[in-house]
Amino acid sequence: MSTAAPSLAEEALYLHRSLFGETPDPVTIERYAAAHRKLFPNDAGSPLLARIVSRGLDVEAVEFALRRRGAGGELTRKIQILSYLVEVRARYQHCFVSIEPGRAKAVVELAAAVIRSSWKFVKGEYLVRRHGLR
Amino acid sequence: MDCVDAIVIGSGPGGAFAAYGLRGKRVLVLDVGRDAPAGERLGGNVYDLRRTRDDLFPELIGAEFESLHNLYNRPISLKLKSPFMSFVVRDWRRLTPVVSKTFEGVISLAKGGLANAWGAGVYRFTGQDLRGFPISVEDLQPFYDELTSHIGVSGANDDLVPYFAHDDALLPPLALSPLFSDLLARYGQARADFVRERSFLGRPRLAVLTQPWNGRSAYQYENLEFFQPRIPAIYTPAYTIDQLKSEGAITYLSGRLVERFHERDGQVRVYARNLDTCEAEVWCGRKLCIAAGTLNTARIVLQSAAEYDKRLPVLDNPMACIPFFSLRRIGAGLAANDSSLAQLNWIVDDLDSGEAIQGTLYGATGPLRSDVLFTLPLSFRANLTLLKHVAPAAGLLMLFYAGTETPQSYVRLRSSGELEVEFAPTGGNPAIERKIIQLLRRIGYLSHPALIERPGMGQALHYAGVLPMRAEPGPFETHADGRLSGTAHVHIVDGACFSRLPSKNLTFTIMANALRIGRRLARELS
Numbered sequence: 001m002s003t004a005a006p007s008l009a010e011e012a013l014y015l016h017r018s019l020f021g022e023t024p025d026p027v028t029i030e031r032y033a034a035a036h037r038k039l040f041p042n043d044a045g046s047p048l049l050a051r052i053v054s055r056g057l058d059v060e061a062v063e064f065a066l067r068r069r070g071a072g073g074e075l076t077r078k079i080q081i082l083s084y085l086v087e088v089r090a091r092y093q094h095c096f097v098s099i100e101p102g103r104a105k106a107v108v109e110l111a112a113a114v115i116r117s118s119w120k121f122v123k124g125e126y127l128v129r130r131h132g133l134r
Numbered sequence: 135m136d137c138v139d140a141i142v143i144g145s146g147p148g149g150a151f152a153a154y155g156l157r158g159k160r161v162l163v164l165d166v167g168r169d170a171p172a173g174e175r176l177g178g179n180v181y182d183l184r185r186t187r188d189d190l191f192p193e194l195i196g197a198e199f200e201s202l203h204n205l206y207n208r209p210i211s212l213k214l215k216s217p218f219m220s221f222v223v224r225d226w227r228r229l230t231p232v233v234s235k236t237f238e239g240v241i242s243l244a245k246g247g248l249a250n251a252w253g254a255g256v257y258r259f260t261g262q263d264l265r266g267f268p269i270s271v272e273d274l275q276p277f278y279d280e281l282t283s284h285i286g287v288s289g290a291n292d293d294l295v296p297y298f299a300h301d302d303a304l305l306p307p308l309a310l311s312p313l314f315s316d317l318l319a320r321y322g323q324a325r326a327d328f329v330r331e332r333s334f335l336g337r338p339r340l341a342v343l344t345q346p347w348n349g350r351s352a353y354q355y356e357n358l359e360f361f362q363p364r365i366p367a368i369y370t371p372a373y374t375i376d377q378l379k380s381e382g383a384i385t386y387l388s389g390r391l392v393e394r395f396h397e398r399d400g401q402v403r404v405y406a407r408n409l410d411t412c413e414a415e416v417w418c419g420r421k422l423c424i425a426a427g428t429l430n431t432a433r434i435v436l437q438s439a440a441e442y443d444k445r446l447p448v449l450d451n452p453m454a455c456i457p458f459f460s461l462r463r464i465g466a467g468l469a470a471n472d473s474s475l476a477q478l479n480w481i482v483d484d485l486d487s488g489e490a491i492q493g494t495l496y497g498a499t500g501p502l503r504s505d506v507l508f509t510l511p512l513s514f515r516a517n518l519t520l521l522k523h524v525a526p527a528a529g530l531l532m533l534f535y536a537g538t539e540t541p542q543s544y545v546r547l548r549s550s551g552e553l554e555v556e557f558a559p560t561g562g563n564p565a566i567e568r569k570i571i572q573l574l575r576r577i578g579y580l581s582h583p584a585l586i587e588r589p590g591m592g593q594a595l596h597y598a599g600v601l602p603m604r605a606e607p608g609p610f611e612t613h614a615d616g617r618l619s620g621t622a623h624v625h626i627v628d629g630a631c632f633s634r635l636p637s638k639n640l641t642f643t644i645m646a647n648a649l650r651i652g653r654r655l656a657r658e659l660s
Contacts, residue, residue: 019514031191035199039206064513076508077205083504083514084202088190096503097181098522099468106465106523113516120513 005045006053008033014052015082018059020095024086031085048075048133057127064117065124071134138162139659141404141419142384143392143434146247147641148425148628148648150371150378151281155652157383159659162417163375164406166243167388168224170250170363170372176218179356181470193217194361194502201502210240211593212501213251216361222250229391229409230430230553237555239450239592241429245388246372248427248595249641253476254341254368255494256287256642258299262490263636268605268614269647277646277653279303285369286347287339293325294336297481297490305344307337308353311497312469313460313529314477320577332483333573338476338494341369341642359474360500368475371645390415394438395422395624402623421655423616425628425648428597429545429553432630435601435610435618436547445544446610449537449599449635452560453589454567456493456531458574458581463527474500480531482566491566491637493533498525529579531570534594535562537635543591545600557591596640598629616651627651 012032016024066072086092139159142149153161195201196217203215214223226241242248258278261271288305321335343352353367378384390406402422406415424431480493503521510517542558571581603612607619616625627648
């Protein structure tokens, strides 16, 4: 059974909450939608996003698993658009840039990132197979 | 018809310095001349701005989402896509179409040309580099010296002097980022190992001011190179064009796309399209200097000869990008007051090819992280963490190999007006790349051959050699004074007339050669 594609605003909301753990401001949502309208005017709604949103799936895990398979280019692109839009906002700088030196903190965070990434890969593989995503 | 002394086509390094050499004559510069957005500036250190200004969307992404270019279009250099920089490549596909299966480069129709977004590397050609040219180092030397004095060149007389030449007029070099300061110190300690492998490190020669010079201010370490054009400390030929305009030394007409020329009665007629009115225009000069950029220079020459079968040779530097990083610097924190310009040069003197292969080392903190986020091997959030902590500890060595002439690398004008550009595939020199990685490891920097990327041909943006200078030129070749064979008054003054393309940025030599030819023409006109 097909699922109705989410609106671009719903996509932005879901992706942002999943990836940054909070609701984005209206400006980010509007820019996300405007970017799609301008750069990909012929894109129909994304069936992949529709399934992810309707089933509440872990978008980071699914994207990573699909990327490792050389698939899911559309999902990767959508996340990258969102990433560009937030990277130029002051309140997200801590996600992208570390100004303060702190070797121990960096090593711990990097180790945690590798473990997290491994976990996301396993989870993503499961979700991709379980839900027939591609 | 009024006839000027000389017409110069183009305002890049060749056009600007041919016009500069022709000062004192009536000179008309015809140019498409797309210009940088007026009055729009970031005004401060990019990392300070990113922390303190709530929203840099208009400046870093753009109302037309310019910075997202590579998500929906043929990828271009990260330096060419931000909103204030995108003018450098605006309209080129529409106005000067190229068809190709292999060409991954771009053309600039901007005032100042691709040198609006260059790395500002200014390297003198040595005798070894000029093999095959009908001119020598001595012919270029006074013009290199004059340019150094005119534009201001920073650098140092260090281990790279045998490759870059000794220069007493250099300004002090730029301050190094902590990563490269460490790398250079370690090179000093392991220098004997490097020398044994015929590898040498040193400071780059840059057209970047480290002190005020000729009315321009010194470099401010604001890390704006990916986002801000016309940073006063970084030279662009547009400055020379503006200077010549303000002195009344040239008449500069933008919005003109030159299509062809024709010699008659000791004069050259130049046929252009006015892009504002769409009307055809004809201009007359006693001399013509073509510097439309190598590919468009070829287009104009072939169109003028109505030659649609001829394949002209074309050269570009094949590249290899070698990423490396230092475990010691992980967690060091980002140095906000930094530069995205070249930090160091690495020369490998390759005895097998007789070529000194040149690499340029850059830091990794210039572009937006989102540009490279998905080239990393982890999940989204993990990649963010990786970039945050590893970017200040990482660098990139961009290795440029000499361009080689092959039958598979050519340009041809189609009767439809499209320029066919093809390049033979190239694989670089894995033995040299392995040697570099071994030396990096020896001084505590990690890399691996599997990480090497090879940008597609054309991405070096060092196009050259379509109408090469020869001692005895044949058709579609040029004399030592840049004069196109078979013509009396038409001179090629950009990279198109290069006889070969060594492993070295060609821009400074384009400038010096254009100045040489411009001066010579000025004397002839007298």
